[in-house]
Amino acid sequence: xxxxxRIEYCPKCGWMLRAAYxxxxxxxxxxxxxYGITLQPSEISGRYxxxxxxELVFDRKREGRFPEIKELKQLVRNKVNPEKFLGHSDSK
Amino acid sequence: xxxxxRIEYCPKCGWMLRAAYxxxxxxxxxxxxxYGITLQPSEISGRYxxxxxxELVFDRKREGRFPEIKELKQLVRNKVNPEKFLGHSDSK
Numbered sequence: 647x648x649x650x651x652r653i654e655y656c657p658k659c660g661w662m663l664r665a666a667y668x669x670x671x672x673x674x675x676x677x678x679x680x681y682g683i684t685l686q687p688s689e690i691s692g693r694y695x696x697x698x699x700x701e702l703v704f705d706r707k708r709e710g711r712f713p714e715i716k717e718l719k720q721l722v723r724n725k726v727n728p729e730k731f732l733g734h735s736d737s738k
Numbered sequence: 739x740x741x742x743x744r745i746e747y748c749p750k751c752g753w754m755l756r757a758a759y760x761x762x763x764x765x766x767x768x769x770x771x772x773y774g775i776t777l778q779p780s781e782i783s784g785r786y787x788x789x790x791x792x793e794l795v796f797d798r799k800r801e802g803r804f805p806e807i808k809e810l811k812q813l814v815r816n817k818v819n820p821e822k823f824l825g826h827s828d829s830k
Contacts, residue, residue, distance in 0.1 A: 650776070657769045662762065670758050673777060677749045682778035684742070685761060687769045 648681040649726050652697040657687040661694055664712070668696075671715050672722060675735075679727045698725040740773040741818050744789040749779040753786055756804070760788075763807050764814060767827070771819045790817040 651672060655665040662685070669683045688695075694706035696718065703721045704713045713721070716735045723730050743764060747757040754777070761775045780787075786798035788810065795813045796805045805813070808827045815822050 652774070657765075662765055662769075666758055666762050666765075669761075669777060670754065673749075673754055673758075673779060677754075677779045680779075682744070682776045684774045684776040685765060686774035687765060687772075 649699045650681045650684060651722060652684040652686055654686045654688045654693055654695045656691055656693045659692060675719055676726060698722060741791045742773045742776060743814060744776040744778055746778045746780045746785055746787045748783055748785045751784060767811055768814060768818060790814060
């Protein structure tokens, strides 16, 4: 079974569009590497966390910011397909 | 556990944006009624199917078309929260 990515977001914070945007970025890059991406409205205020198969890879609370897309793709790549080259998303 | 909606789409057909759009419509309407919505790239060409907890509620192949949003919200509502009134999405 391919991994599932999950983005848990605070809907009251207005982060649904952001979560959906990031899901589309990840689906574009990892079409063949993932089972799917789940968008999950959180009941916890301020929550914006991203998981690969329930393993936390990004937590807005801990980082004090949202992830950059390049960074997020690297984090996900390292879990779902470590050999994958991300092109310009791999440079510094 | 609240129900999970899953949209399985054919990425080679270019239906990712459509699936993401429908997910956002459903998340806007059913924020508190669902656990989440999974976008699943299909390995089957031409696939565009929508499930509520793995129960098929729409199949593009069978219908010969994509669902309208109003129709989709009614189909999902009937499974996840039959009492919910959908406003203008409930009129004919």
